[in-house]
Amino acid sequence: MTETILVTGASGKLGGAVIRHLLDSQGVAPSRIVAGSRDPNKLADLAALGVAVRNVDFDNPEGLETAFAGVGTVLIISTDVLDGADTRLRQHRTAVAAAKKAGAARIAYTSIANADTSKVSFAPDHSGTEAAIKASGLAYLIFRNSWYQENLFMSLPQALKTGQWYTSSSQGGTAFVARDDIAAAIAGALANPPAGGVTYTLTGSEALTKDEIAGLAGEILGKPIQVVHLGDEQLAGGMKAAGVPEAIVPMLVSFDTATRAGDLATVTADVTALSGRQPLPVRDFLAASKAALLA
Numbered sequence: 536m537t538e539t540i541l542v543t544g545a546s547g548k549l550g551g552a553v554i555r556h557l558l559d560s561q562g563v564a565p566s567r568i569v570a571g572s573r574d575p576n577k578l579a580d581l582a583a584l585g586v587a588v589r590n591v592d593f594d595n596p597e598g599l600e601t602a603f604a605g606v607g608t609v610l611i612i613s614t615d616v617l618d619g620a621d622t623r624l625r626q627h628r629t630a631v632a633a634a635k636k637a638g639a640a641r642i643a644y645t646s647i648a649n650a651d652t653s654k655v656s657f658a659p660d661h662s663g664t665e666a667a668i669k670a671s672g673l674a675y676l677i678f679r680n681s682w683y684q685e686n687l688f689m690s691l692p693q694a695l696k697t698g699q700w701y702t703s704s705s706q707g708g709t710a711f712v713a714r715d716d717i718a719a720a721i722a723g724a725l726a727n728p729p730a731g732g733v734t735y736t737l738t739g740s741e742a743l744t745k746d747e748i749a750g751l752a753g754e755i756l757g758k759p760i761q762v763v764h765l766g767d768e769q770l771a772g773g774m775k776a777a778g779v780p781e782a783i784v785p786m787l788v789s790f791d792t793a794t795r796a797g798d799l800a801t802v803t804a805d806v807t808a809l810s811g812r813q814p815l816p817v818r819d820f821l822a823a824s825k826a827a828l829l830a
């Protein structure tokens with residue numbers, strides 16, 4: 536493989552980690568990698584390594600065509616725009632169209648586990664993007680990512696402080712996976728892409744319920760947590776009472792609804808197959824994050 540790989544969102548955490556794994560784990564030459572960002576000034580470290588740096592903004596369709604010129608594979612890192620107004624889907628469709636117009640051979644994309652059926656409120660952004668990629672007729676690599684272990688920082692520190700963790704996920708499990716394991720797997724697939732179109736689901740090696748994670752946290756972090764099981768409406772009411780902005784409450788509750796339905800419990804061996812490494816167990820993530828979680 537000699538074609539060029541462009542990674543969008545290269546200043547973000549996942550995009551940056553994919554590029555590091557392309558260089559370090561996969562031994563891809565810097566001259567074959569293009570790092571794209573809305574702010575290329577943030578990519579000086581990569582430029583110093585010989586990685587080409589381009590301006591990539593999905594809100595600028597004309598600029599995208601120039602940015603994608605001469606590139607073999609375009610990895611579209613899904614954006615962080617969650618305004619509930621289809622902005623993200625529009626951005627991703629723009630990127631897909633520009634990749635095709637620029638003559639790319641393959642599109643890769645970071646999606647969500649069970650994108651077409653998931654009850655996560657923004658899953659349609661992902662299933663819609665997947666559909667646009669398939670309709671382009673280009674070869675593709677779709678990475679349906681489970682929840683990052685790092686997402687636990689959104690609720691676990693507070694639960695550790697108060698001793699209570701509120702959820703409507705019931706006994707649904709989540710196959711939490713380290714963001715870096717996802718990056719390593721994506722880099723593996725980009726470096727050695729199969730022909731045609733392939734969809735992977737990148738997960739940890741086990742799906743754990745909130746009760747199981749609370750048990751592990753008690754053991755490893757030394758602080759007991761009681762999981763308080765609620766219905767979706769009670770959970771939403773509690774979030775509003777706690778001052779969570781009303782606009783994002785339905786999205787946050789949908790995470791628990793989806794978990795209860797098993798949408799995030801899928802476990803595959805794709806991370807290991809693509810990266811050659813075992814995914815980090817949640818137990819080890821908690822141990823490695825102990826100081827930060829208890830801060």
Ligand SMILES: NC(=O)c1ccc[n+]([C@@H]2O[C@H](COP(=O)([O-])OP(=O)(O)OC[C@H]3O[C@@H](n4cnc5c(N)ncnc54)[C@H](OP(=O)(O)O)[C@@H]3O)[C@@H](O)[C@H]2O)c1
Pocket residue numbers: 543544545546547548549550571572573574591592593594612613614615616626645680681682683686714
């Ligand atoms: N599976 C999960 O648990 C999980 C959790 C959080 C997020 N995600 C999704 O995975 C993505 C990557 O995660 P992350 O941890 O790397 O998040 P992050 O560090 O917050 O990165 C956000 C990314 O969005 C890109 N972006 C925003 N607006 C853009 C635009 N107009 N055009 C092109 N790119 C744009 C940014 O690129 P530049 O700033 O470099 O332009 C950046 O790479 C997120 O954006 C989100 O879609 C998944």
